[in-house]
Each structure stands twice: as structure tokens, then as C-alpha cells.
Amino acid sequence: MNPAAGAHAPYDDILHAAFERRYREGEDSWSREPAMRRLVPLLLERLARPGGHVLDIGAGRGPDTVELLAAGHRVTATDLLRLPEWDAIEHRWGERVAFLRGDITELPLPPARFDAAVDNGVLHHQDPARYPAYLAAVRRTLRPGGLLALSLFSTVEERPDGVVNRADDGRISRWFTAHETRQLLGEAHFETLALERIPRRLEGLAYLLVVAAATDEKDGQ
Numbered sequence: 001m002n003p004a005a006g007a008h009a010p011y012d013d014i015l016h017a018a019f020e021r022r023y024r025e026g027e028d029s030w031s032r033e034p035a036m037r038r039l040v041p042l043l044l045e046r047l048a049r050p051g052g053h054v055l056d057i058g059a060g061r062g063p064d065t066v067e068l069l070a071a072g073h074r075v076t077a078t079d080l081l082r083l084p085e086w087d088a089i090e091h092r093w094g095e096r097v098a099f100l101r102g103d104i105t106e107l108p109l110p111p112a113r114f115d116a117a118v119d120n121g122v123l124h125h126q127d128p129a130r131y132p133a134y135l136a137a138v139r140r141t142l143r144p145g146g147l148l149a150l151s152l153f154s155t156v157e158e159r160p161d162g163v164v165n166r167a168d169d170g171r172i173s174r175w176f177t178a179h180e181t182r183q184l185l186g187e188a189h190f191e192t193l194a195l196e197r198i199p200r201r202l203e204g205l206a207y208l209l210v211v212a213a214a215t216d217e218k219d220g221q
């Protein structure tokens with residue numbers, strides 16, 4: 001169980017245990033999902049200035065961290081778990097990368113520090129009641145106008161409503177519509193700049209790949 005679990009346990013514990021088991025048993029299909037690897041290139045199109053500082057939320061085995069480092073950025077990568085691949089990435093990239101283990105909403109990250117954040121497959125596993133707190137925590141870490149690159153489960157055809165699924169181990173996977181994605185981000189003071197729907201290897205399912213910018217709260221987004 002997660003020793004850092006706070007007031008919102010036990011879902012924290014469920015999530016930690018579910019991911020720990022999937023990585024341990026090699027059931028982390030997302031680490032090999034081509035659709036997810038298209039998110040960072042979308043972000044890099046808009047992060048023109050090299051030498052930016054990017055937060056990789058739920059970095060997993062680190063594929064996006066490595067791509068961002070190779071593109072000339074510094075990366076702070078976080079995850080609930082420490083993955084074995086982190087050692088080699090630290091060794092290769094030295095001071096340009098920092099890894100932190102913990103829940104993104106609980107880590108003591110400095111405010112307004114990052115030019116961009118990547119959330120590749122993390123938000124859609126959180127407790128839906130905590131999406132506002134989660135997005136507020138992410139937004140706090142971004143400098144004004146900072147970018148959020150987000151991938152969310154979806155379906156190949158846009159549906160009228162999203163769907164919440166629960167695996168046998170209790171882990172939530174939520175499928176989003178494009179409409180509710182824009183709405184959720186707007187309510188959290190992010191403006192959606194780009195949104196693409198990319199089919200997954202699983203028939204009928206897709207990812208929404210989104211790039212959004214943190215807006216001024218006074219804009220009433």
C-alpha cells in the first residue's frame with residue numbers, strides 16, 4: 001500500500017496496488033501503445049524554445065521523459081512508483097532530469113515552475129470527484145500560459161456521454177468525449193489549443209490527444 005496515501009485513501013491505495021501489479025507482471029500495455037507516443041510530438045510543435053522545463057506526470061517507464069530530454073528540455077518526472085528504467089535515464093541525462101516518487105497532488109512541487117506538463121494516461125485513472133483538485137494541482141506548477149499535453153481514453157466515434165469503467169481490482173478508467181474534455185479543461189482554467197482523436201490497437205477505442213494552455217483565472221474560462 002502507498003505509505004503517502006492521504007485523506008482520499010483508499011482509492012489512492014487501489015491505484016497504487018493496481019499499477020504496481022501491472023508493471024510487475026508486464027501488463028503495462030500502455031508502455032508499448034503507439035497512439036500514446038504521438039502526444040509529445042504534438043507538444044513539441046508548440047514548445048519552440050529548447051531548454052524548457054517540463055513536468056512528466058505519471059512518467060511510468062519514461063518514454064516521454066526520454067523524448068523530451070532528447071528534444072533539449074529539462075524534465076522533472078513523477079510517478080506513484082519508482083520504475084527500474086529510471087536508473088539508466090538518470091545515468092544518461094544527469095542533472096537535466098529529476099525523478100520524484102509520489103502522487104502528483106501531494107508532491108511539494110514549486111509553483112509556476114514549468115513551461116509544460118505531460119499527462120499521458122494518468123488523469124483518466126483518477127477518482128472523477130478529484131479531477132478539479134488534480135487539474136488545479138497541475139495548473140499551479142505551470143508558469144502563466146504554460147502548456148498541458150494530455151491523453152485521455154475515448155472511443156473512435158464521438159458519443160453523447162463519457163463512460164466510467166472499473167476493473168476487477170477497482171482501478172477506474174474513464175472514456176471521455178471531446179465535448180466534456182474541453183469543458184473539464186475550461187472549468188480548470190485551461191484553453192484547449194489542439195485536440196486529435198487517434199485510434200488505439202483495441203477495436204473501437206481511441207485516445208484524445210490534447211494540448212491546452214493555462215489561462216488567467218480572470219478570463220473566466
Ligand SMILES: C[S@@+](CC[C@H](N)C(=O)[O-])C[C@H]1O[C@@H](n2cnc3c(N)ncnc32)[C@H](O)[C@@H]1O
Pocket residue numbers: 015019030031036057058059060061062063064078079080081102103104105119120121122125
Ligand atoms: C497508463 S500509465 C502511463 C505511463 C506513461 N505516462 C506512459 O506514457 O507510458 C499511468 C501512470 O501514471 C501513474 N499515476 C497514476 N496516478 C498518479 C498520480 N496521482 N500521481 C502520479 N502518478 C500517477 C501510474 O503509476 C502509471 O505509471
